[in-house]
Amino acid sequence: MTTIKTKCPTCGEVDMGPTGIWLNLPVGEVQGSYAFTCPECRFEVSKPASRKTVALLLAAGVEPMTSDEPEVRTLPAEDRSPDPDAPAFTLDDLIGFHFLLRDDAAIGASLVKR
Numbered sequence: 001m002t003t004i005k006t007k008c009p010t011c012g013e014v015d016m017g018p019t020g021i022w023l024n025l026p027v028g029e030v031q032g033s034y035a036f037t038c039p040e041c042r043f044e045v046s047k048p049a050s051r052k053t054v055a056l057l058l059a060a061g062v063e064p065m066t067s068d069e070p071e072v073r074t075l076p077a078e079d080r081s082p083d084p085d086a087p088a089f090t091l092d093d094l095i096g097f098h099f100l101l102r103d104d105a106a107i108g109a110s111l112v113k114r
Contacts, residue, residue: 002060008038008045015039018061023049025064030054034062 004016016036025032032054035046049057058064100106 004057004060004062006036006045006047008041008043010043011038011040018057018063021057021062023054023057023062023064025054032064 002018004018004021005013006016006021008014016039020036020039022035023032024034030051032049033046034049034053034057035044037044054064
């Protein structure tokens with residue numbers, strides 16, 4: 001398998017396989033953009049792709065998306081909620097969870113209940 005070296009703004013240089021990179025080429029264009037999820041920090045990185053970058057990615061086996069439609073990605077099964085009808089996780093939920101994690105007594109009490 002071909003290894004593609006690219007840069008994550010957080011981790012620096014990372015190695016990717018062609019299937020881990022999304023190449024977006026607008027119809028009729030030779031320039032576009034590419035995106036990947038950093039294998040180290042899981043940060044989603046998106047960068048412009050010059051004509052040369054597009055040619056290199058295509059030569060390495062990256063499959064281009066040539067639709068004018070916005071990309072629709074499906075989460076892997078392990079990242080989906082076990083309850084598809086569950087309400088979305090909101091910013092308020094995240095803030096509440098943050099404060100819960102800082103409360104050692106609440107964490108201890110929840111462990112005792114099990």
